[in-house]
Every structure is written in C-alpha cells, then in structure tokens.
Amino acid sequence: MNRITSKLQSKDKILSIYITAGYPKLADTVSVIQSLEKYGVDMIEIGLPYSDPLADGKTIQNSSTQALHNGMTTEVLFEQLQNIRKQVSIPLIIMGYFNPILQYGVEAFCQKCNEIGIDGLIIPDLPVELYEKQYKTLFKKYNLFNILLITPQTSEARIRAIDRISEGFIYAVSTASVTGKSLEFGENEMNYFQRIKNLKLRNPFLVGFGIHSAKTFEQATFYSKGAIIGSAFIKFITENNSARIKQFVASLKSN
Amino acid sequence: MSFKVNKKGFYGDFGGAFIPEMLYPNIEELKQNYLKIIKDKVFQKEYHALLKEYAGRPTPLYYAKNLSELYHTNIYLKREDLLHTGAHKMNNTIGQILVAKRLGKKRIIAETGAGQHGVATATVCALMGMQCVVYMGETDIQRQAPNVARMKMLGSEVISVNSGSKTLKDATNEAIRDWISNPEDTYYIIGSVVGPHPYPDMVARLQSVISKEIKTQLMQKRMASSPDYVIACVGGGSNAAGAFYHFLENEKVKLIAVEAAGKGNDSGHSAATSVLGKIGIIHGSMTLLMQSEDGQITEPYSISAGLDYPGIGPLHAHLKATKRAEFVSVTDDEAMQWGLKLARMEGIIPAIESAHAFAVLDRQKFKPTDVVVINLSGRGDKDLNTYIHYFNL
Numbered sequence: 001m002n003r004i005t006s007k008l009q010s011k012d013k014i015l016s017i018y019i020t021a022g023y024p025k026l027a028d029t030v031s032v033i034q035s036l037e038k039y040g041v042d043m044i045e046i047g048l049p050y051s052d053p054l055a056d057g058k059t060i061q062n063s064s065t066q067a068l069h070n071g072m073t074t075e076v077l078f079e080q081l082q083n084i085r086k087q088v089s090i091p092l093i094i095m096g097y098f099n100p101i102l103q104y105g106v107e108a109f110c111q112k113c114n115e116i117g118i119d120g121l122i123i124p125d126l127p128v129e130l131y132e133k134q135y136k137t138l139f140k141k142y143n144l145f146n147i148l149l150i151t152p153q154t155s156e157a158r159i160r161a162i163d164r165i166s167e168g169f170i171y172a173v174s175t176a177s178v179t180g181k182s183l184e185f186g187e188n189e190m191n192y193f194q195r196i197k198n199l200k201l202r203n204p205f206l207v208g209f210g211i212h213s214a215k216t217f218e219q220a221t222f223y224s225k226g227a228i229i230g231s232a233f234i235k236f237i238t239e240n241n242s243a244r245i246k247q248f249v250a251s252l253k254s255n
Numbered sequence: 256m257s258f259k260v261n262k263k264g265f266y267g268d269f270g271g272a273f274i275p276e277m278l279y280p281n282i283e284e285l286k287q288n289y290l291k292i293i294k295d296k297v298f299q300k301e302y303h304a305l306l307k308e309y310a311g312r313p314t315p316l317y318y319a320k321n322l323s324e325l326y327h328t329n330i331y332l333k334r335e336d337l338l339h340t341g342a343h344k345m346n347n348t349i350g351q352i353l354v355a356k357r358l359g360k361k362r363i364i365a366e367t368g369a370g371q372h373g374v375a376t377a378t379v380c381a382l383m384g385m386q387c388v389v390y391m392g393e394t395d396i397q398r399q400a401p402n403v404a405r406m407k408m409l410g411s412e413v414i415s416v417n418s419g420s421k422t423l424k425d426a427t428n429e430a431i432r433d434w435i436s437n438p439e440d441t442y443y444i445i446g447s448v449v450g451p452h453p454y455p456d457m458v459a460r461l462q463s464v465i466s467k468e469i470k471t472q473l474m475q476k477r478m479a480s481s482p483d484y485v486i487a488c489v490g491g492g493s494n495a496a497g498a499f500y501h502f503l504e505n506e507k508v509k510l511i512a513v514e515a516a517g518k519g520n521d522s523g524h525s526a527a528t529s530v531l532g533k534i535g536i537i538h539g540s541m542t543l544l545m546q547s548e549d550g551q552i553t554e555p556y557s558i559s560a561g562l563d564y565p566g567i568g569p570l571h572a573h574l575k576a577t578k579r580a581e582f583v584s585v586t587d588d589e590a591m592q593w594g595l596k597l598a599r600m601e602g603i604i605p606a607i608e609s610a611h612a613f614a615v616l617d618r619q620k621f622k623p624t625d626v627v628v629i630n631l632s633g634r635g636d637k638d639l640n641t642y643i644h645y646f647n648l
Contacts, residue, residue, distance in 0.1 A: 050551065051552045051553075054275060054432065054435075054538075055277065057432070065418075068551060073549040074549055097536075099537075099550045099552070100549060102535060103535060103546070104549075104550070126273070149275065149277070153277070153279075153439075154276065173277060176435065176436055176437070177436045
C-alpha cells in the first residue's frame with residue numbers, strides 16, 4: 001500500500017510540511033526531513049527548486065533561488081535521497097514544476113522516485129487533462145500518487161472530475177493567492193472548507209496555502225484531513241537554526 | 256500544412272496551457288469566449304474604428320527608395336513605428352481591452368519589457384477608464400525610463416520586479432502571480448504571442464491586421480497580392496506573427512524571423528532562442544526556450560529590452576520546426592549600426608528591436624525584381640539614451 005494511504009487511514013489532523021530541497025544549505029535536505037519526522041510531522045513535501053515558480057510567493061521563490069545557487073539539481077536531489085527509506089518512514093512527496101521533470105524525462109523521473117521510495121508528486125503546472133491522457137498509467141506503474149489541486153474558484157463539476165482521477169488526497173488551496181501569504185481564515189475560507197467537506201469526495205482533502213500557526217492549522221483541520229505548511233516553515237528555518245525545528249513543530253500543536 | 260492553432264491549443268508540438276489550477280477558471284473563460292468575442296460584428300466595428308481613428312491605422316507601406324537602390328531590390332517598410340504610442344503593440348491592447356470589457360473585468364494587469372506594451376496598455380486603460388497595473392523588471396525600468404514616465408502619466412501603477420534577471424521574463428512571472436491572487440475582477444493583457452492558449456492565437460489574430468494591410472497595400476502599389484519576403488524581429492514574436500499571419504499558408508512568401516544574438520550566440524550573452532533553446536515550458540506554453548540542462552530557465556541578453564526574452568511564441572517554434580520561416584540572429588552591434596544607417600539613409604530612427612530586422616539585407620542576396628517587406632515595428636524615441644551612449648552622440 002502507498003504510504004500516503006496508510007498514513008491517512010491511521011490518523012487525523014495530518015501535518016504536512018513543505019521544504020525546499022538544498023535549503024538553507026545544499027546538504028541540509030536529508031537532515032531537515034529526519035528532524036521533521038522525529039518531531040512528529042506526518043508527511044513531507046520535498047520541493048525541487050525551480051527558477052520560475054509561478055505559483056509561489058517571495059519566501060519560496062527566494063529559497064528556491066538560494067537552493068539552485070547552492071547547486072541543487074534533479075540529479076543531486078536523487079543522490080541525496082538515495083537512502084532515505086533507511087532513514088525515515090513517513091510519506092514523502094516531491095513537489096516540482098513540470099519543466100525540470102520534462103527535461104529529466106517524465107518516465108525516468110517516475111522510475112527514480114519509485115526506486116527511492118517517493119510516494120507522490122505535486123506538479124502544479126501539469127494540466128489535469130494532459131496528466132490523465134498521457135501520464136496516468138506511468139504514475140500507476142511506479143506507484144506514485146499525483147496530488148491535484150483545487151481552489152475556491154474550482155467548480156463542483158471539476159472538483160468531482162479531479163476527485164475521480166486523484167489518489168491519496170486532494171490539495172485544497174485555501175484562497176486565491178500564491179504561497180506565503182499569512183492568512184487569518186474568515187467566513188469565506190470556512191464556507192469553502194465546509195463546501196468541500198459536504199461534497200463527500202472519494203478522497204480526503206488537505207488544506208494548503210496561508211497556514212502558519214496553531215490557530216490556522218486547527219481551523220483548517222476542523223474540516224479537512226490535514227494541512228500543509230510551506231512558506232511559514234521556510235521562513236522559520238531562514239530566520240532560525242534548523243536545530244530549532246522541534247520548537248516550530250511544537251508551536252503548531254500548542255492549542 | 257496548417258499554421259493555425261488546433262482545438263487543443265497547439266501548433267504542431269508547441270503551445271497548450273501548462274498552468275496551475277488557480278488559473279484554470281480564467282484561462283477556460285477566455286478560451287470559451289475569445290473567438291466568439293473577436294469575431295462578433297459589433298466588436299470588429301469598435302476595434303477597427305479605434306485602430307483607425309484613435310491609433311492611426313492603416314500605417315503606411317513605405318517604399319524605401321534609398322535602401323532599395325543600395326541593395327538593388329524593392330524594399331518596403333511597414334510603418335508600425337507611426338502607430339499611436341510608437342509601436343505595433345496598440346493593435347493588441349485595443350483588442351484585448353475590448354475583450355476584457357466584454358468579460359466584465361474591472362482591473363487590468365500587464366507585463367512589459369521595453370515598456371512599449373506597458374505604455375500601450377496604460378493608454379487603452381486611460382481611454383477606457385480602467386485600473387491598470389504594469390509589472391516591469393528593475394533592469395528595464397532603468398534602461399527605459401521615458402516609458403516608465405509615460406505609463407505613470409497615463410495613470411498606471413508601475414510595479415518594479417526584482418526577482419531573477421529583473422527583466423521581461425520575471426515581469427511576466429509577477430503578472431501571472433497577480434492574476435492568481437486576483438482571479439475574479441482582473442484581466443491579464445499579455446503583450447506577445449506567448450503564454451498559455453488561447454493567448455498566442457488571440458494576440459496573433461489581433462496583430463494580423465499588419466499583414467492584412469500589407470496585402471491590400473501591395474495590391475494598390477504593385478498589383479501584387481504578396482511580397483517575396485517578409486522580415487520581422489522576434490522577441491516573444493508578436494510583430495512577426497502579425498506581419499507573417501496572412502502569408503503563412505502561401506509558401507511562395509519567404510518569412511524571415513530575426514532574433515537578438517546580443518554579444519554573439521557563442522558569447523553566453525544572447526537572446527537567440529531558436530538557436531540556443533530547446534523544447535520545454537515557459538509561462539504556460541510548450542515552446543523553445545533557453546534553459547539549463549536541468550530545465551532551469553536561463554537569463555537571456557540583448558541590448559534591446561524588447562527582445563530580451565528566453566522563449567519564443569509557440570507559433571514561431573512551429574515555424575522553426577517546420578522550416579516555414581528562416582531564423583536569423585543579429586548582434587547588438589549590427590542592430591545599433593542599422594539604427595544609425597536607417598536614420599541617415601531614410602530619416603527614420605527605429606526602435607533597436609526593429610533595427611535587428613534590417614541586418615538581413617546584408618546577409619541575403621535579393622533579386623532586383625524581389626519585393627521585400629520589413630516590419631518596422633517601433634520607433635526609436637524610447638532608445639535614445641542607448642543610442643546616445645553607444646554612439647557618443
């Protein structure tokens with residue numbers, strides 16, 4: 001069974017953290033993943049840095065630029081993760097824009113992910129229709145879940161279509177925004193989360209974008225199976241030593 | 256062979272809409288409506304009235320006598336430099352603002368490199384009373400100061416972009432991020448034949464007025480419906496798309512696309528995408544782009560801000576792949592010398608972008624009977640500072 005499925009079956013209020021591979025230092029990838037698991041994070045999104053991340057705000061853009069500057073590449077990331085399954089057991093997802101994956105070769109990329117023990121991919125600029133037509137069987141072959149996004153603007157019909165081809169979970173973007181905007185969830189967001197919940201989809205949904213505190217984590221997971229924190233974590237390890245990851249994780253559960 | 260976009264938004268292997276889900280509703284709305292809107296009779300009437308009365312179309316097809324004598328052939332200049340605001344960009348912005356209005360949008364965003372598209376957008380927003388935000392790279396803001404001032408005078412907000420190479424590519428990223436964050440009331444006026452489908456097709460259609468006029472004017476002047484050559488510079492490729500459009504299916508017309516070679520294609524400082532690029536995704540489109548082996552988009556270079564883009568529109572990638580157009584690259588120095596030469600020989604100071612196209616005259620042998628149309632896409636006023644520094648004027 002895919003580790004994402006077993007994790008989601010065994011636990012509620014999933015805490016998923018996004019990290020930028022090769023950030024702050026090139027060699028930090030694995031140790032950051034290990035610390036996050038050690039301090040109770042349930043799932044990790046490993047960001048393959050990209051020069052032009054269209055859906056990301058300043059924080060993740062800057063960490064990506066720094067990681068590329070540090071020498072991170074697709075090849076280097078795979079080398080770093082070579083033994084990751086001897087080191088951690090929680091589900092691991094690679095989040096990357098489509099062009100670097102295309103240049104590596106989509107099948108070669110999927111095969112490598114499978115060898116290493118990656119459980120899913122998030123490719124925000126790979127259109128759903130193209131995935132379904134051209135890559136779905138490939139993802140299946142290598143036991144990779146393709147995690148698809150929905151937003152407050154996504155129509156019910158499209159959410160249902162996305163649900164039909166999704167595996168693992170659906171990534172519900174909390175609000176019309178790029179990553180990194182610290183939000184306080186109000187009525188609009190709550191109504192949106194409730195609306196998704198009421199659809200009783202096949203797949204559970206996790207909320208991402210704007211979550212940065214115990215409060216927003218609680219608000220999101222009141223309706224959803226879990227929540228994803230990206231920019232707030234990147235900001236934290238930019239400003240603090242990665243030795244303080246324990247405090248960061250604890251601060252999210254302090255309610 | 257077809258050079259029109261297919262139902263899925265592709266030209267051969269190039270095009271499509273590689274966009275994050277956040278943009279899906281906006282792109283889908285545009286995709287469902289753009290053809291209906293721009294083919295509508297009322298739209299066409301309003302669009303052409305504005306092009307004529309406000310922007311100054313048709314632009315002349317000028318027989319460049321002195322150049323023609325020197326090169327022993329017949330050289331015509333399509334005078335897009337005489338259009339309101341100084342470049343072909345208005346053909347597109349007038350059309351798109353009318354599309355935006357019909358979609359009920361209230362706020363306009365745009366990216367700009369040289370500032371010509373930013374000015375053309377700010378202009379139509381002033382005309383239509385719409386809020387306008389233009390994203391422009393910090394580097395371009397410095398080298399195109401007069402255009403920044405024009406946009407501000409026209410009431411537009413200019414946002415300086417300091418990510419990446421701080422030029423057109425990054426300004427485009429930032430405009431896309433704005434659109435993600437403002438999905439309901441905002442319309443994005445893209446300035447070239449780039450971006451996700453249906454933008455490349457829509458912009459090409461709106462710019463196609465250039466080649467439509469060339470056909471009519473050649474008929475009036477020479478009793479010929481088509482030239483032997485059409486030459487145009489390519490950054491993203493909108494003026495070339497417009498100048499080529501009505502000749503695409505007529506293979507007797509040779510199409511020459513001129514890219515900026517900067518300091519030379521081997522120098523590491525070039526923007527000649529068709530030479531240095533390979534297939535990949537940029538700004539939501541599958542096309543040729545300059546990138547590292549690892550798929551990171553690399554930074555182009557050209558002395559002209561309008562050609563300083565690491566991709567080309569998917570139509571142009573298709574023209575290159577099918578060899579329908581010949582691609583030529585021209586260095587900064589050649590373009591600058593041609594800026595001076597055109598000024599001295601014909602009394603026209605071209606935009607540095609457009610000056611690149613003229614260098615083909617030195618590369619290619621033309622017959623005395625040939626009819627050669629060069630698309631003079633913009634005027635050089637905005638580049639005066641660059642000319643002053645280069646020639647110590």
